[in-house]
Amino acid sequence: MKKPAKIITLLLSLALISVTSAKAQSNLALTVSPTRQNINIDPGGTESTYVTFFNQSDLPIAGNIKIVDFIVKDATGTPYLLEEGSFPSKYSASSWITTNAERAVIAAGSSFKVQMKIKAPDNAAPGGRYAAVYFEPTGTLPNTKAFITQKEGQQAVTSRLVALLNIRVNGPIIEQAALKRFDVPNFLEYGPVDIKAEILNNGSYHITPKGTITLTNWQGKIVGQYNLEERNIFPERSRIYEATLGPKLMLGKYKVSFMAIYGDANQVISADKILWAFPWKLALAITLAIIIVILLAILIGKRIKERQKELETKLEKEISEIEELKKKFKDTPPSSTK
Template structure:
């Protein structure tokens, strides 16, 4: 026993040292990841169709990257085409060659591609866009992505994996452009006792360019009178994608059918897409309670009235005594 105690203490000591070292390494890694923060300005360029370029035209724009970390960083800037995730809003950079119909990355040159930024510092990256002579009219899209260059450090901390920031660039090539979009889904419940009324809305864009519709909801009652209206948030919808615009009509009580009209202007030509749906708002539970209350009141009134009438009736005579037969003496 005396020999095993020192060994046991030694094992415990080694275990504690190992645990402390692992915790220190893990916390250092986490702090390194949290400390790396990049921001870019602006986050979008040309989404308002301001980058309208002709085939063969050149255009230089600038983006700014800021190092909000507490450490000096070398920043690498790259340009990628991107696809939109299934939600219709999240851009995903891709390195594979995309269909040239929407590609923009191959038209862009970045200078400089590397910047050394001190903590809290910033740098400007020049973005040169050169549109080919044979470029297809319509929208072309790319992402300028900035990320820390952790040479020899990334494998240890993982800090450079997720710390990236980018600017989306929307270029509109002039020419004959097809604009076509429609409301692919406008669904509301057929019947509700009370609100709020959920609205499932999806807009499909089959144009050659992205669109930024701002749907407006107009509500009319059974008489065709407008009782409410409100606008939904505007969102970019990329070509041949669908995006969700679902929202809620915050009306609580109503009675009768209501027609919901959806209108949304889109495109550079100011076209309008429309859709409509009808909902019945009927507070069934309240109506049943009111009817039962009325029936109860009527029943009580009738019962009291009948009771009062019974009190007012005169007492009845003994009919049986009046109809008794006469005895023999009275007959004689």
């Protein structure tokens, strides 16, 4: 009895340790607000802004505060931080920004506000510049992955809490975008339709397209529609949109329409593609079944006719025999009796 009791005690102890550890980790939480800002500035002008880091844990957290540039490399909008010494980008803005602190200790349940001053050079070209401010804890923390709160992309370094600064230098900017790809199948057997579209931003400032992907049938009736996610597309980068539209059973001609607007002038990007849907395997199976039924009907009908003909022939033969018998008995005179 003592051995099972020891095992139960050990299991309960391990469970208590796990719960305590999980609770300690859940109590360590850092957040930042706002996570992303759009800031307008004139060439040679000055603007001020701030971000606030919140420590929602039960322990004080010390860390470094840094301003760096960021770029977007992929078609999903993931921001990548450019550390000091990285190759300079024409969309850089970190050198324009100064802060009120390079280090901070955020007390438990408290916050720290980072004040920033942005000074644009006199010769700053109109368009977009992109920087990030982050808080990097210097202590050993149990759950550093909890510090990432960016909705638009995750940083490779998970111990940094990042806020993005999208800076627009006022002036005549280039707004130019195009549909880089619009993948729609030409033919499919069954729905729904998998659609992939990619918008490329050839302008000098990020855009946030708004629009829809619509599927209509041969009667012009809408059978499916997808609203584009309103996400930023940075200069010289693209973003992919994926949609799955339509019912499983589709028949005939369909049109897939892409329509989006972007920029200050609400410029339009549009495209249409035609696809045909036909469940040919099902139709082939139904056709073969109908053919088999028809052939069986013909065969059965033929057999019935042959049987009927056989019966008619047999009946005629029997009638003929009966007639002969009747004639024979008729021609034979009855015998006389004495």
